[in-house]
Amino acid sequence: MERMIGAVLAGGQSRRFGSPKAFAKRKDQYFFQIAVDALHPFVKEVYIVSHPDLVARFERMVTNEKVVMDEERYRGQGPLAGLYTVMKQTEADWIFVLPCDMPYIQSDTVGRMVSYVDHAFDIVVSTHFGRLQPLVGAYHRRTMKWIEHMLQHGDNRMRSLFEHCSVRYVNEQDFGAEEIVFRNVNDLDEYADIAAE
Ligand SMILES: Nc1nc2c(ncn2[C@@H]2O[C@H](COP(=O)(O)OP(=O)(O)OP(=O)(O)O)[C@@H](O)[C@H]2O)c(=O)[nH]1
Ligand SMILES: [Mg+2]
Numbered sequence: 001m002e003r004m005i006g007a008v009l010a011g012g013q014s015r016r017f018g019s020p021k022a023f024a025k026r027k028d029q030y031f032f033q034i035a036v037d038a039l040h041p042f043v044k045e046v047y048i049v050s051h052p053d054l055v056a057r058f059e060r061m062v063t064n065e066k067v068v069m070d071e072e073r074y075r076g077q078g079p080l081a082g083l084y085t086v087m088k089q090t091e092a093d094w095i096f097v098l099p100c101d102m103p104y105i106q107s108d109t110v111g112r113m114v115s116y117v118d119h120a121f122d123i124v125v126s127t128h129f130g131r132l133q134p135l136v137g138a139y140h141r142r143t144m145k146w147i148e149h150m151l152q153h154g155d156n157r158m159r160s161l162f163e164h165c166s167v168r169y170v171n172e173q174d175f176g177a178e179e180i181v182f183r184n185v186n187d188l189d190e191y192a193d194i195a196a197e
Contacts, residue, residue, distance in 0.1 A: 002093035004114070006039030006046040007086040008032055009079050009135060010054065010100040011070050016187040017101075020054055024185065026103035026194050031185070032058070035098040036065055038107045042114045043096055047089070049082040051075065078156045079135055080147055087144045099135040101185045103194060104178075112175040113137060122165035128172050129179050134158035136182065137170075 010022040010032050017024070022032035029037075032048060039046050046065045048058050058067040068089055074081035079099070086095055094117060098105060109126075116124050117138050125137030135158070146164045150156070185191050 002119070003091075004043050004094040004096055004117070004138065005086070005090055005092040006036075006043040006096045006098070007083065008035045008039070008046065008048045008065075008098055008100055009082040010048055010050040010058070011075075011082050012078075012100075013051075017185070017191070018188065020057075021185060022050070022054070022100040023057070024101075024103075024191060024195075027197055029103075030061070031103050032100040034103050035100055035105060036062070038105050038110050039096060039098060040064075041107050042110055044092070045090070047086045049085050074151045077151055077154075080156050080158055080161070081151060083139060084144065084147045084151060087139075087141050087147070092141065094138045094140055096138045097135055099184060102136070102182065103185065104180045104183050105136070106181060109136075109177050109181050112177070113170055116168055116170050116174065118168065120166065121168040123162065124168045124170060125162075126171070126177075126182065127169040128177055128182060131182065132159070132169075133182055134162075 014021045024031050036046050048065050048067045052069050055067055055069050070081045071085045122140045122143050126133040
């Protein structure tokens with residue numbers, strides 16, 4: 001297979017959560033660490049892509065990952081800006097992306113999705129249970145030119161990217177996964193039972 005690296009998107013403002021979600025914990029593990037650990041078995045390198053206020057904090061906490069900040073030009077434009085930043089900083093063919101707010105994600109889900117990565121596609125993403133998860137999947141660097149075009153024109157929607165690309169949508173017929181794996185946390189209500197686990 002072509003070279004793949006991992007990217008944990010951690011450059012959001014966590015406005016609804018009220019403090020940086022990446023540092024919330026599930027069972028004593030930081031959310032971002034759960035994503036990092038899920039990626040490591042399948043990639044050469046893991047990047048954490050965040051914003052300037054959090055970079056120093058990440059750097060103090062990790063040893064094996066590369067911490068980078070969103071390209072200044074597209075900062076504030078959301079996950080697509082994070083993906084673009086990582087593509088620009090590496091020569092890897094594929095970037096496997098995870099968000100920093102999915103505390104039930106596991107390496108076997110990443111591994112199953114990696115098994116669908118194929119040169120015939122530009123993107124492999126999950127649509128388990130009828131829900132598109134654009135932040136759980138692999139993006140080929142071929143998509144970079146579209147991403148750049150979109151960011152330049154202020155279109156920050158991952159979904160728009162799919163219109164330009166050949167996408168393999170992976171769902172429960174391709175491999176079974178528990179619905180909870182894709183559960184994400186946006187606010188403190190959604191975090192309450194996780195904090196109590
Ligand atoms: N690198 C990068 N990641 C982002 C950016 N915006 C959102 N993300 C990440 O994308 C994932 C999903 O984003 P949201 O659920 O909207 O999180 P958020 O933007 O931090 O939270 P809200 O401020 O409440 O919308 C999280 O892992 C975020 O950290 C961005 O501009 N750059
Ligand atoms: Mg957001």
